[in-house]
Amino acid sequence: MNRHFQVRVPGQGRFWFRSAAMLAVLTSLAPLTCNLRVAVAGELSAAFRQLGCVACHGPDSPEAEVRLDDADQRDWSRPDTAAFFERVLKAMRSGRMPPAEAEPVDRAKLKVAADKLHHLLVQQSPTTASLRRLTKREYENSIRSVFGIEFETPVGFPETASDSGFNNSSDHQVMSGPLLEAYFRSAITVADRLLPPVRELPPPATTTTKGRQFVISYSSGAVIDGKMRLACRSDSMWRSCTWPENFEAEVAAKYRIRVTASRFAPVTAAWPKYDETMKLQIRARSLNGKDGDPVTQQRLLAEFDVANDSPETFECVVELQPTETPIFFFANAPVDGIGGEKGPFAAVLRKMFDNDARLLAGWQKVEHGPGLRGGLGWERVKAIRDAPDLDLSTVDASEEAVDALIKTMSKNTGVYAEAAVYQFFEEGPALQLHGVTIEGPLELIPTVQQRSDAAAVKRLLAREPAATDDEFLESCLTRLLTRAFRRPADESDVERYAALVRRRVAAGETLEQGLHLAVRTALMSPQFLYLHRRNQRLDDFAVAERLAYFLTGAPPDDALFAAAKSGELSDGNGLRSWTRRLLESRASRQFVSDFAGQWLGTRRLAEITPDARRFPKFTEQHREAMILETELFFAEVLNKNLPLETFIRPDFTFLNQRLAKDIYGRDDVKQAQMVRVSLAPDDRYGGLLGMAAIMMATGNGNDTQPVTRGVWVLDNMLGDPPPPPPKSVPALTPDTRGARSIREQLDAHRSEASCAVCHRRIDPPGLVLEQFDAIGRWRTHYPAQDDSATRGAGKGERASLGDPIQPGGRMPDGEELKDVHDLRRYAVSRLDDFSHGLAVKLITYASGHPLSYATKLELRQIGQQQRGKGFADLLVELVSSPVFRHP
Numbered sequence: 001m002n003r004h005f006q007v008r009v010p011g012q013g014r015f016w017f018r019s020a021a022m023l024a025v026l027t028s029l030a031p032l033t034c035n036l037r038v039a040v041a042g043e044l045s046a047a048f049r050q051l052g053c054v055a056c057h058g059p060d061s062p063e064a065e066v067r068l069d070d071a072d073q074r075d076w077s078r079p080d081t082a083a084f085f086e087r088v089l090k091a092m093r094s095g096r097m098p099p100a101e102a103e104p105v106d107r108a109k110l111k112v113a114a115d116k117l118h119h120l121l122v123q124q125s126p127t128t129a130s131l132r133r134l135t136k137r138e139y140e141n142s143i144r145s146v147f148g149i150e151f152e153t154p155v156g157f158p159e160t161a162s163d164s165g166f167n168n169s170s171d172h173q174v175m176s177g178p179l180l181e182a183y184f185r186s187a188i189t190v191a192d193r194l195l196p197p198v199r200e201l202p203p204p205a206t207t208t209t210k211g212r213q214f215v216i217s218y219s220s221g222a223v224i225d226g227k228m229r230l231a232c233r234s235d236s237m238w239r240s241c242t243w244p245e246n247f248e249a250e251v252a253a254k255y256r257i258r259v260t261a262s263r264f265a266p267v268t269a270a271w272p273k274y275d276e277t278m279k280l281q282i283r284a285r286s287l288n289g290k291d292g293d294p295v296t297q298q299r300l301l302a303e304f305d306v307a308n309d310s311p312e313t314f315e316c317v318v319e320l321q322p323t324e325t326p327i328f329f330f331a332n333a334p335v336d337g338i339g340g341e342k343g344p345f346a347a348v349l350r351k352m353f354d355n356d357a358r359l360l361a362g363w364q365k366v367e368h369g370p371g372l373r374g375g376l377g378w379e380r381v382k383a384i385r386d387a388p389d390l391d392l393s394t395v396d397a398s399e400e401a402v403d404a405l406i407k408t409m410s411k412n413t414g415v416y417a418e419a420a421v422y423q424f425f426e427e428g429p430a431l432q433l434h435g436v437t438i439e440g441p442l443e444l445i446p447t448v449q450q451r452s453d454a455a456a457v458k459r460l461l462a463r464e465p466a467a468t469d470d471e472f473l474e475s476c477l478t479r480l481l482t483r484a485f486r487r488p489a490d491e492s493d494v495e496r497y498a499a500l501v502r503r504r505v506a507a508g509e510t511l512e513q514g515l516h517l518a519v520r521t522a523l524m525s526p527q528f529l530y531l532h533r534r535n536q537r538l539d540d541f542a543v544a545e546r547l548a549y550f551l552t553g554a555p556p557d558d559a560l561f562a563a564a565k566s567g568e569l570s571d572g573n574g575l576r577s578w579t580r581r582l583l584e585s586r587a588s589r590q591f592v593s594d595f596a597g598q599w600l601g602t603r604r605l606a607e608i609t610p611d612a613r614r615f616p617k618f619t620e621q622h623r624e625a626m627i628l629e630t631e632l633f634f635a636e637v638l639n640k641n642l643p644l645e646t647f648i649r650p651d652f653t654f655l656n657q658r659l660a661k662d663i664y665g666r667d668d669v670k671q672a673q674m675v676r677v678s679l680a681p682d683d684r685y686g687g688l689l690g691m692a693a694i695m696m697a698t699g700n701g702n703d704t705q706p707v708t709r710g711v712w713v714l715d716n717m718l719g720d721p722p723p724p725p726p727k728s729v730p731a732l733t734p735d736t737r738g739a740r741s742i743r744e745q746l747d748a749h750r751s752e753a754s755c756a757v758c759h760r761r762i763d764p765p766g767l768v769l770e771q772f773d774a775i776g777r778w779r780t781h782y783p784a785q786d787d788s789a790t791r792g793a794g795k796g797e798r799a800s801l802g803d804p805i806q807p808g809g810r811m812p813d814g815e816e817l818k819d820v821h822d823l824r825r826y827a828v829s830r831l832d833d834f835s836h837g838l839a840v841k842l843i844t845y846a847s848g849h850p851l852s853y854a855t856k857l858e859l860r861q862i863g864q865q866q867r868g869k870g871f872a873d874l875l876v877e878l879v880s881s882p883v884f885r886h887p
Helices: 020-026 034-050 081-093 107-124 138-149 178-192 344-355 358-363 372-385 401-409 413-427 448-452 454-461 469-485 492-508 511-524 542-550 558-566 570-586 586-601 604-609 620-639 657-662 692-697 708-714 742-750 754-770 820-829 830-848 853-865 871-880
Strands: 005-009 011-019 205-210 221-224 225-231 251-266 278-286 298-308 311-322 323-328 431-445 652-655 675-678 782-785 801-804
Touching: 034 107, 034 871, 081 107, 081 311, 107 178, 107 853, 138 178, 138 469, 138 586, 178 454, 205 754, 221 413, 225 323, 251 278, 251 298, 278 311, 298 311, 323 431, 323 620, 344 358, 344 401, 344 413, 358 372, 358 401, 372 413, 401 413, 401 570, 431 782, 454 469, 469 492, 469 511, 492 511, 511 558, 542 558, 542 570, 542 586, 542 830, 542 853, 558 570, 570 586, 570 620, 570 871, 586 604, 586 620, 586 830, 620 657, 620 692, 652 657, 708 754, 708 830, 742 754, 754 820, 820 830, 830 853, 830 871
Parallel strands: none
Antiparallel strands: 005 011, 205 431, 221 225, 225 431, 251 311, 251 431, 278 298, 278 323, 652 675, 782 801
16 A cells, blocks of 8 residues: 655655655755755765866856856755756766766766755755646636636637646746736626626617618629619528618617518519519628628528518517627529529529520520629620520520530539529519618617526526525625635635625615626636645645646536545545546546647647648648647547557557548548548557657748757657757758758757757657658658749649658667667657656646656656556556645
8 A cells, every 4th residue: 555755844845755765765865954955055066076067067158058166056946946957967867967078087976966966956846836827728617617608718818828838837927917907807798797787778779771771792682773682592691681781789689670672573584474472581690790601590580571563661670689780681582502403593594594595595605704703794694695686596495405504504603693693683583672771779688698698697696585685695705706716715705705795885886786896806816817826735625626627627517626525535546536537528628638739739730831832732621630630649548548658659540531641641541530540560650759740840831840859759758858958059940952961960060069968869869750741741852952942732742852861860878760660669668758758747737837856756756656557547646646736
């Protein structure tokens, strides 16, 4: 049975460890007081001098901007000091420092110095964490959860800055003025929805619309003789409807609409008789929507039968929401934009051609093409039809010829229906609108949002029948603050908020107006905006909060909150059980999307636009499928509790036909949707070291970036991220003109002493991945020097080849990496490092804080204990460990 041990360090708090072995490792020296720490730091500086480190890393132009002579002058309470010396310790213990080409050092003295640094780092930890704020998505989810309403932040709401791959890092969350203003406005919006201010009915107005005051979009209608004529029943508004351009409802209210309409159906050769009653529909559309939205998706307000050729006025009282306007639709119009040889448009054409040989002649003889569209196209047909010298004997009225013409026209209704409808505008049958009058607002009504929020309002204002105002207020605020602050409301908090409300009531406002202020205040409170506000080991409510946001991106649900209240989360087994429950829920999809997208860097794909000359066939559908592949793969490893090795060397992935064929060169996937497919053991693709999304995320859309890819491998696959490059070293800029190879550039870069140590580790895996191009396709050669300038969309994407790729290299430990298979084997042989790196990423993401050295040591032990187990097992064990309760 596992036991938990704790050590209290004066001035530093408690350390929790899972085993006596780990406790012994971290406490082999007695806990240091502040003065002793300074003394040990001084001894460390002296040791660095004795080892000769100061010759290269002293005060004068230190190599790689790393100084080792001033350890006793550093502020060891600062996290950046610990992070710096943690990298130094890793370099010392891995043999990277001193470098192989340096003068030999006494290995015993080097070990003593490393041990001193190790103990200093242990005693420095854990650090006091910065406050971790809700991310934008967590903020939206929290408001939805607290109040039970649909909520999205408005356009322009400040995004959360991302650091170290995760956007919830507390060290880089700044409460800026714009963000504070956005929170303030959002709090008002939410409070207005729950407790809307009393609205006053604006004075009614009358709007009259006639003739050209009606909107015409494409060929939806035509104004002739001062009347708007409609003749098409296409389901796209811009091809069939009209609406007043001089009216928009400003408030949710009832309005009176009067519309004067008539039939226009004179006798013509094409339509010698038209006796049908015309159906006029009035629907409501939002002017914030698209003109091309379907007519049938707009709310039906009224329908009238127009049976007279003389004007008739119809009246209705309708409800309109803000930004809405009425649209007018001829529901049984003769022209329909639906194509096909047996469709409605084809049937209309056949009837007209049977009735009117001159019309058939006009359509047969006119020059066909895109220029035939709309009113100008009809004018050209009409000119032929009405020509005095038209010889009807030249018209081919055979069934075959008519069928061929109708087939041509019905195949392209976007051109032909938009031209043919103008005959109906001019000659009928068509529905005429003589004018529309809109009067209102007549009576206020709830907005659509208020109706959808009604249940939330009812919950917030739930009141016992016999409750006094004070009892109701206390009950209401207790519910509000408990849900908003994600823990049982303190009596002092309830009383403070109640006093706030009472002051407003005493000033003459209503109780609801006072509660409006309470809601706004709660949403601006640090107890709502920040997670775990106490600098101490997390209690059960804080654990529930961290667990819920970690795995669902939202606050604890009622069941998890109840578990925290009952003490279930104090027990390791209980916490394991609840972790698995959340992983099995639909809500964990948020974790898959957020964590995987940030850990693997695939969120960058939204910012990358592949060069259209080099990758002319790349589409948005490829981008979406790439991201979906990584998420489905990650979810499969998690949900099936597959071994961690699966991330590196799997036998499956998820593809659709487009991604499989265009990116991975596979012809065996025929489905349009993503499906699970098998991978051969020697497959170049698959796993994190062969996924197109990751290759694209580590490029720039045009060129590959071996340094970026190498850093990605070290960070995410080997758990050994390199330090940031020294500021004095210029960035490596690939020569896209091909004057020098990438390998030559990297070789030259490693000639710089300050670059060599890191680039010995970065370059080999980065060069291995050069065999994947900027969108993840396999290649053996670079593009030709002039390839990007000459390649067009109509040419083969791999037609011209440049220099052959020389992948791989030798790692500092002597391991030779020749190709991606070698790289996979290398990563699998260091699975403990991958496990540790993944554990660090998971807990960093869960806590929102950089981890201390001591915490990372404990995570390594947990990873080793989970060796051979599944990914879900590791995650559950991390949550149930003491590190999850660190502040």
